[in-house]
Amino acid sequence: xxxxxxxxxxxxxxxxxxxxxxxxxxxxxxxxxxxxxxxxxxxxxxxxxxxxxxxxxxxxxxxxxxxxxxxxxxxxxxxxxxxxxxxxxxxxxxxxxxxxxxxxxxxxxxxxxxxxxxxxxxxxxxxxxxxxxxxxxxxxxxxxxxxxxxxxxxxxxxxxxxxxxxxxxxxxxxxxxxxxxxxxxxxxxxxxxxxxxxxxxxxxxxxxxxxxxxxxxxxxxxxxxxxxxxxxxxxxxxxxxxxxxxxxxxxxxxxxxxxxxxxxxxxxxxxxxxxxxxxxxxxxxxxxxxxxxxxxxxxxxxxxxxxxxxxxxxxxxxxxxxxxxxxxxxxxxxxxxxx
Amino acid sequence: xxxxxxxxxxxxxxxxxxxxxxxxxxxxxxxxxxxxxxxxxxxxxxxxxxxxxxxxxxxxxxxxxxxxxxxxxxxxxxxxxxxxxxxxxxxxxxxxxxxxxxxxxxxxxxxxxxxxxxxxxxxxxxxxxxxxxxxxxxxxxxxxxxxxxxxxxxxxxxxxxxxxxxxxxxxxxxxxxxxxxxxxxxxxxxxxxxxxxxxxxxxxxxxxxxxxxxxxxxxxxxxxxxxxxxxxxxxxxxxxxxxxxxxxxxxxxxxxxxxxxxxxxxxxxxxxxxxxxxxxxxxxxxxxxxxxxxxxxxxxxxxxxxxxxxxxxxxxxxxxxxxxxx
Amino acid sequence: xxxxxxxxxxxxxxxxxxxxxxxxxxxxxxxxxxxxxxxxxxxxxxxxxxxxxxxxxxxxxxxxxxxxxxxxxxxxxxxxxxxxxxxxxxxxxxxxxxxxxxxxxxxxxxxxxxxxxxxxxxxxxxxxxxxxxxxxxxxxxxxxxxxxxxxxxxxxxxxxxxxxxxxxxxxxxxxxxxxxxxxxxxxxxxxxxxxxxxxxxxxxxxxxxxxxxxxxxxxxxxxxxxxxxxxxxxxxxxxxxxxxxxxxxxxxxxxxxxxxxxxxxxxxxxxxxxxxxxxxxxxxxxxxxxxxxxxxxxxxxxxxxxxxxxxxxxxxxxxxxxxxxxx
Numbered sequence: 002x003x004x005x006x007x008x009x010x011x012x013x014x015x016x017x018x019x020x021x022x023x024x025x026x027x028x029x030x031x032x033x034x035x036x037x038x039x040x041x042x043x044x045x046x047x048x049x050x051x052x053x054x055x056x057x058x059x060x061x062x063x064x065x066x067x068x069x070x071x072x073x074x075x076x077x078x079x080x081x082x083x084x085x086x087x088x089x090x091x092x093x094x095x096x097x098x099x100x101x102x103x104x105x106x107x108x109x110x111x112x113x114x115x116x117x118x119x120x121x122x123x124x125x126x127x128x129x130x131x132x133x134x135x136x137x138x139x140x141x142x143x144x145x146x147x148x149x150x151x152x153x154x155x156x157x158x159x160x161x162x163x164x165x166x167x168x169x170x171x172x173x174x175x176x177x178x179x180x181x182x183x184x185x186x187x188x189x190x191x192x193x194x195x196x197x198x199x200x201x202x203x204x205x206x207x208x209x210x211x212x213x214x215x216x217x218x219x220x221x222x223x224x225x226x227x228x229x230x231x232x233x234x235x236x237x238x239x240x241x242x243x244x245x246x247x248x249x250x251x252x253x254x255x256x257x258x259x260x261x262x263x264x265x266x267x268x269x270x271x272x273x274x275x276x277x278x279x280x281x282x283x284x285x286x287x288x289x290x291x292x293x294x295x296x297x298x299x300x301x302x303x304x305x306x307x308x309x310x311x312x313x314x315x316x317x318x319x320x321x322x323x324x325x326x327x328x329x330x331x332x333x334x335x336x337x338x339x340x
Numbered sequence: 341x342x343x344x345x346x347x348x349x350x351x352x353x354x355x356x357x358x359x360x361x362x363x364x365x366x367x368x369x370x371x372x373x374x375x376x377x378x379x380x381x382x383x384x385x386x387x388x389x390x391x392x393x394x395x396x397x398x399x400x401x402x403x404x405x406x407x408x409x410x411x412x413x414x415x416x417x418x419x420x421x422x423x424x425x426x427x428x429x430x431x432x433x434x435x436x437x438x439x440x441x442x443x444x445x446x447x448x449x450x451x452x453x454x455x456x457x458x459x460x461x462x463x464x465x466x467x468x469x470x471x472x473x474x475x476x477x478x479x480x481x482x483x484x485x486x487x488x489x490x491x492x493x494x495x496x497x498x499x500x501x502x503x504x505x506x507x508x509x510x511x512x513x514x515x516x517x518x519x520x521x522x523x524x525x526x527x528x529x530x531x532x533x534x535x536x537x538x539x540x541x542x543x544x545x546x547x548x549x550x551x552x553x554x555x556x557x558x559x560x561x562x563x564x565x566x567x568x569x570x571x572x573x574x575x576x577x578x579x580x581x582x583x584x585x586x587x588x589x590x591x592x593x594x595x596x597x598x599x600x601x602x603x604x605x606x607x608x609x610x611x612x613x614x615x616x617x618x619x620x621x622x623x624x625x626x627x628x629x630x631x632x633x634x635x636x637x638x639x640x641x642x643x644x645x646x647x648x649x650x651x652x653x654x655x656x657x658x659x660x661x662x663x664x665x666x
Numbered sequence: 667x668x669x670x671x672x673x674x675x676x677x678x679x680x681x682x683x684x685x686x687x688x689x690x691x692x693x694x695x696x697x698x699x700x701x702x703x704x705x706x707x708x709x710x711x712x713x714x715x716x717x718x719x720x721x722x723x724x725x726x727x728x729x730x731x732x733x734x735x736x737x738x739x740x741x742x743x744x745x746x747x748x749x750x751x752x753x754x755x756x757x758x759x760x761x762x763x764x765x766x767x768x769x770x771x772x773x774x775x776x777x778x779x780x781x782x783x784x785x786x787x788x789x790x791x792x793x794x795x796x797x798x799x800x801x802x803x804x805x806x807x808x809x810x811x812x813x814x815x816x817x818x819x820x821x822x823x824x825x826x827x828x829x830x831x832x833x834x835x836x837x838x839x840x841x842x843x844x845x846x847x848x849x850x851x852x853x854x855x856x857x858x859x860x861x862x863x864x865x866x867x868x869x870x871x872x873x874x875x876x877x878x879x880x881x882x883x884x885x886x887x888x889x890x891x892x893x894x895x896x897x898x899x900x901x902x903x904x905x906x907x908x909x910x911x912x913x914x915x916x917x918x919x920x921x922x923x924x925x926x927x928x929x930x931x932x933x934x935x936x937x938x939x940x941x942x943x944x945x946x947x948x949x950x951x952x953x954x955x956x957x958x959x960x961x962x963x964x965x966x967x968x969x970x971x972x973x974x975x976x977x978x979x980x981x982x983x984x985x986x987x988x989x990x991x992x993x
Contacts, residue, residue, distance in 0.1 A: 176351075177358035180649075182641040184607065188626055189363075189638050193371045265496070272498040273608060277626050289500055296508045310501050318496035325492070480727055563769040569724055570764075571784040571835055572757030574750075581783075585774055661774060661819040 003061045003077030010059045013147075033254075033330050041326045044319040051135050051316055057081050058136040085129040092116070092124035098304050119304040121291070131308040134285040138316060140198065141271050141281060142264035145205045150256060153210040157217025158248055162225055162240070171218065175211050183208045184270065191279045201274065201281055205267055216259055220252040254331045261324035265317045272313070285309035348653055352646045357424075359642040364423050367635045373399035373419075379629050380436050397632065398422055398433060427639055437630035445621060446636070450603055452522055453617030456533055456610065457602040460540040465595060468545060472552030477579055479557060488550070495546030503612045506539035520614035536613040540606060555590045559583045589659050596652040600644030669741065670697040671875050672721070672843055677735035679716050681947065682728055688947025690729070691716050692899040698843065703869055703876040705886040705907075707922070708896035709943050714879045715765075717896075718845050721877070722762055723752050740842065758788040761836030761874075765848040767828035771820035777831045778816030784838040803834040808864060826857035833864065840872055847879045862888050883926050887911060892979070895919050898944055898954035905980030915982040917959045953985065961986055 024030035038045060061077040092111055095104035101113030110116075118127035160171035178186070190204035224230055224247070233243050275286030288309035295302035377394045378385075385393075394400040401419045426433060432442040475487045511519035517535040559565070560583055568582045603618065610619035618637065625633035657663040677694045680687040691713040698704045708714045719725050721737055723744060737744040740759065744752065756762075764770045772780055778800055785796045797816075804812035807830045820828060829849060836844055846865060850858040866889050869876050878889060886893055886907065893910045895903040895918065903916040914920045921939040941958035944950060950957050956966035965985050974988050975981045 173354075173358060176355050177362055180355055180359050180642045180645045181362070181638055182601065182645060185622070185638045185641045188622075189366055189634060192626060192629075192631070192634060193366045269498050272500040276500055276608065276611075277623060279626070286498070286500070289498065289504070293504055296504065297512065306504070310498070313498055314496055314501075317498075318493065321492055321496055563764060563766050564772040566724065567764065567770045567832065567835070568772070568783075570722055570756055570762040571838070572753050572755075572787045573783070574753055577787075582772055582775075586772065589774070659774075662821045 003063070006059055006061065009144075010056065033327075036330050037323070037326055040330070041323055044322040044326075047315060047319040048323065051139065051319075054081070054132055055136040055139045057084075058133060081129070081132055085126065085132075087125065087129055090115070090126055090129070092120045094120070094122060094124050095302060096120045096124075098127075104302070118308045119302075121288075121305050127304050127308045130283070130288060131285070131312045133283050134288065134309060134312060135316075137281050137284040138268050138271075138313065141202065141205065141284070142267040142320075145202045145209060145267055146260050146263055148202070149206045149210045150213055150260065152206075153213030154217050154249070154252075154256065156210075157214040158221050158244060158252075160214075161218040161221025162244060162248065164222075164225075168218070171214065175214055175218075178207070178211045179215075184273065187270065187274070188277065188279065191274065196279050198281055201271075201279070205270075209263055209267065212263060213256065213259055216255055217252055220255055221248055224248050224251055254327075258324055258327050258331070261320050261327065265320050265324075268313065268317055285313045289313075344657070345654070348650055352650050355646050356428075356643060359639070359646075360424055360427055363427075363635055363639060364420055367631055368403060368419050368423065371631065376436060376629075376631050396434070396439075397436060398426075432636045433632055435625075435630050436632045437625070437628040442633055442636050445633070446618065446640075449616060449618040449621045451524065451617075452615050453606075453610065453619060454602055455524070455529060456536055456540075456615055456617060457606060459533065460537050460606070460609075461598065461602055463537060464541045464544050464548065467541060468548035469552050469591065471545075472549050472556055473579065473584065475549070475553050476556035476560060476583070477575065479560070488553075491546040491550045493546070494542065495550070497543070499543045499608060502539050502543040503608060506535060506542075507612070510535055510538070520612065522613075522615045532613070532615070536606075536609045536615065540609055551594070552587075552591060555587050556583060559587045562586070589656065592659055593652050593656055596655050597645070597648040599651070600648040601641070603640075603644060670738075671700045671740065672698040672877070673736075673738040674717070674721065675736045675738070677717065677720055677737065678732040679713070679720055679725060679729055680732055683947055689732075689949075690899055690946045691720070692949075693735075694896070694899075694901055696894050696901060696904065698875050698877055700842065701869070701873045701875055702891040703866075703878060703889050705878045705880055705890035705893045706896060707880055707883065707886055707893060709881055711943050711946050712896045713899040713946065714896050715847050718762070718847050718877065718879050721845060722756055722760060724756075754788065757784050757836075757841075758839040759841050760843045760845060761839070761841040762845040763829070763832045763836045763847065763849050765851050767825050767832055767852060770832055771828055773820055776817050776819055777823065777828075778818075781831065781835045781838055784835045788839050799838070800834070803838055804831075806868070807831075807834045807837070808860075809834070825853050826861065829853060829857075829861055830864070833861075833868070837868060837872070837874070841874060843875045843877065844869070845877045845879070848881070849878075850885060851881075858885075859888075865889060883911070883923060895922070898949045899946070900954065900983070902955065902984070903980075903982040905977070909977065909980040913980075915976055915980070915987050916955075916984050917961050917986070918955050919982075921958075921960075953983075 024034060057080040059079065061079040061082070063077045090112060093103060093108070096102070096110055096116060096119050097104055098117060098119040099114050100110065100116070100119065102109055104119075116126050116128070118131065120126055121130065156171050156174075160168040181189075187204050187208045190207055191201060194200040194204060230243060230247050233247055238246075271280055271284055272286035272289055274280040275284055275290045280286045280290070286309075288305055292302070292306035292309070295305060373394065377390055377397075377399060380397075381390050381393045391400070399419070401417060401422065403419050405418060425431075430443070432446070434441055435445070471487065475484050478484050507519050510516050517531055519535070520532075522532050523529060564586075565578060565582055568578050573581070606617075607619040607623055609615070610617045611623040614620075621633065622637045624630070625637065673695075674697070675695045677691060678689055679691040680689045682688075694713070694717055696704065696706070696717075706714045706717065716725065716729070720731055721739075721744065723731075725731060731745060735745065739755070744755065747755070771777060778797075781800045781803060782793075782796050785791070785799055786793075789796070791799075800816060801812045804815060809815050809827060809830050815823070815827070815831075820831075823831065833849075844865075849865070850861050853861060862885060865876060865878070868874060869889075876889070878885070880886060890907045892906050893904070894901050895910070895916065897918050903910065903914065903919045910919065911923065914923055918939070921937070924937040925939060939958055940960075944954065944957070950967070952965070952967045952969055953959070953962075953971050956962040959966065963985070969985070971983045971985045971988060973981050973983050974991050976987060976991060
């Protein structure tokens with residue numbers, strides 16, 4: 002399985018490079034990107050760090066038999082794994098941040114003072130677990146959206162552009178899916194499909210595409226009536242070309258903003274799934290869920306909860322801040338009024 | 341208006357049929373009824389027990405066409421037809437997990453759910469709209485910016501964390517309210533509901549306030565507001581007489597659609613705070629692989645949503661003279 | 667002209683923008699005498715609407731009026747009034763109507779209530795009396811069947827009727843000055859003439875002075891007593907209607923007048939002013955019109971022309987006029 006992940010990472014990097022080069026050529030995107038960077042450097046920096054860590058945790062390979070030891074042989078390990086060496090870098094059970102003795106019993110630790118955020122019930126390093134969660138979080142939000150957006154665009158744009166039967170069909174499908182409360186639909190889908198990363202992402206995708214589709218359809222409907230599209234039609238430009246040249250570039254910014262907003266919603270809803278026991282393995286939601294009872298112990302065990310929630314909060318906040326700034330830049334809608 | 345109403349309700353009914361089909365695909369076609377049965381009676385159950393369970397729970401028919409039956413029965417004696425018949429007549433059958441009748445559990449759960457969701461809804465709405473109006477009044481000042489930052493921070497926290505933190509801070513450290521539990525006795529009910537309502541209001545505050553603020557700001561930027569100022573209206577009067585009245589229309593559409601969901605309760609809050617409502621029932625169903633209860637809850641949720649949409653459109657039509665008078 | 671009703675002196679309005687403040691209105695001075703109609707003419711983006719809004723102190727945020735300017739109205743400086751005092755002037759002493767009758771009325775309240783609000787804000791009279799006043803006003807501005815219109819919602823009225831309602835609202839307290847910001851731009855040609863006639867009638871009947879903002883010399887010709895021409899945030903020429911229309915001195919005014927279609931010039935190519943209006947706040951140096959002026963010569967790009975009187979009532983800001991007048 003590890004090479005699938007490697008290929009996906011490679012494709013994503015290539016896609017990012019392509020998108021970046023396209024954006025750099027286009028004046029609209031270049032100027033908006035510069036403005037965004039000027040306004041929100043910290044949030045962008047945070048996202049970059051998260052992406053980098055997730056990247057480090059996505060590239061993995063199996064050591065050749067000669068170099069492997071008994072604990073690592075035959076298992077693909079990511080760069081993060083190789084840095085932290087979780088096979089040996091662990092304790093028997095809880096230990097407080099930077100402690101030199103175990104939380105219960107007081108035996109000396111194997112790695113005194115080395116666990117910056119302590120260890121959890123199973124003795125795993127909390128910093129390591131928190132970092133591992135970044136990949137899961139980006140997977141939930143990012144990969145789901147990346148799969149969903151093209152499908153939603155396809156349906157939304159064709160429905161909006163061609164109208165009539167296609168529009169009726171897409172609109173009905175959207176109405177039906179939107180009628181089921183999204184959390185319940187999500188839960189039902191996961192219950193039916195079973196637990197697992199792919200299943201959860203598919204479930205999140207099915208519940209999420211309606212939102213994108215509705216926005217794409219609505220904008221396309223508006224653009225279809227716009228003068229420049231009418232002009233292109235009058236000139237006899239083919240539908241496919243009009244969609245590619247005139248419609249898609251004009252809804253791209255909305256898609257990006259919606260992407261950012263749905264990303265945070267997805268990441269946050271995963272915590273609820275984790276509580277219900279159908280979340281993703283290794284997610285922050287699971288860490289928070291596991292930490293539920295730790296607060297009632299005396300003295301309380303807070304580091305597990307703190308690690309996951311701070312990481313989650315920072316990610317969601319950064320994306321929210323960026324989404325907000327993007328909306329302001331692209332759609333300033335200057336408020337005209339006096340006093 | 342009557343024609344509009346008929347069309348609207350007709351489309352609602354068609355949507356219900358669509359939802360039922362979606363549920364059928366999910367819960368009967370994708371999920372193998374045999375799996376459900378095996379999970380319920382156990383892997384090692386004798387074949388007769390297994391067959392009996394399937395019969396009792398209505399899983400013993402073919403999906404679309406019954407080859408063994410004749411005439412109309414060929415199409416009616418199927419899972420698809422039964423599914424539609426039972427859901428449309430609100431005959432929900434028994435729980436897959438413990439055989440209890442689902443309808444009576446729904447009736448038991450609605451009360452506790454409402455006692456949580458109604459105050460949550462009322463307080464949350466009042467707080468968000470009031471703060472949003474206040475913030476819109478002070479737009480583009482530091483009050484506005486500070487409030488936006490607060491909203492942004494609060495909406496970036498997972499709701500699970502609010503619950504955990506609320507239980508810890510208010511319930512355990514301050515010991516103001518019990519951490520969880522429920523007692524319908526009106527004398528003490530508030531003690532049990534205070535904490536979940538508080539947590540619920542806080543966790544919804546950020547997003548709602550921002551939403552209403554946007555609505556207010558959009559209204560403020562309209563031409564008629566300038567006209568009102570030009571005739572000598574003061575800021576407060578402009579806000580209340582003109583902006584609020586116009587903003588009520590989009591606010592209403594956002595609010596009415598939420599009302600039906602007051603019945604289905606809140607999954608996390610109920611489950612965490614031990615309130616025996618429908619939200620907690622759903623959580624139980626998820627954790628106990630109780631497909632029939634879950635199916636019912638999803639159906640009810642969708643039904644209420646569709647109802648809410650129709651109510652929204654009607655109230656919209658009533659509130660806006662442009663729609664009401666055509 | 668000893669003491670005009672409204673005297674604007676050195677009014678500048680700026681908006682924050684890239685690289686500091688952009689002045690969209692630059693040292694504008696104009697005056698309106700009691701009962702007269704002054705037309706403020708210019709292309710869109712020249713700052714004429716901002717000037718009008720500044721008189722009402724309704725400049726949209728984050729724009730602001732720069733210190734140093736004065737707006738004298740009935741002997742008081744509007745810029746130094748307190749907010750409640752200013753509010754008492756808006757709608758009572760100065761009325762204003764806007765370009766977009768379609769969106770300028772509150773959609774969820776009846777038009778009668780909206781006009782009545784203008785009265786109740788400024789006069790403490792019983793509702794019934796206010797109602798009667800509204801009916802009277804509706805009759806005055808030529809709204810047929812005032813009783814049934816009183817309870818109508820804006821969407822039930824045509825554009826022309828809506829503009830009449832807005833005029834009724836602005837005239838509700840018999841203001842001394844009516845500011846009309848492109849009142850006919852959004853209306854059909856036939857209705858345009860009716861509204862202009864109404865404005866002229868009202869001004870004559872009630873003695874209300876009118877500051878009319880427009881880009882249309884046709885409108886100027888019909889209603890104005892005096893005209894001020896604005897270009898790129900500044901007033902470039904001012905004079906009586908006859909002076910300005912028959913003997914325009916500024917090349918910009920001349921260009922504007924030439925670009926009006928005339929019956930006798932049928933079949934000839936319509937002249938236009940070359941180039942485009944500069945973006946607000948990004949004005950050219952020297953004389954701001956020099957980039958489009960057919961007569962531009964050496965001093966134009968460098969030196970700002972000063973206001974040069976050519977008659978007691980007529981003045982222009984142009985180097986050419988300066989040379990001609992100076993001996």
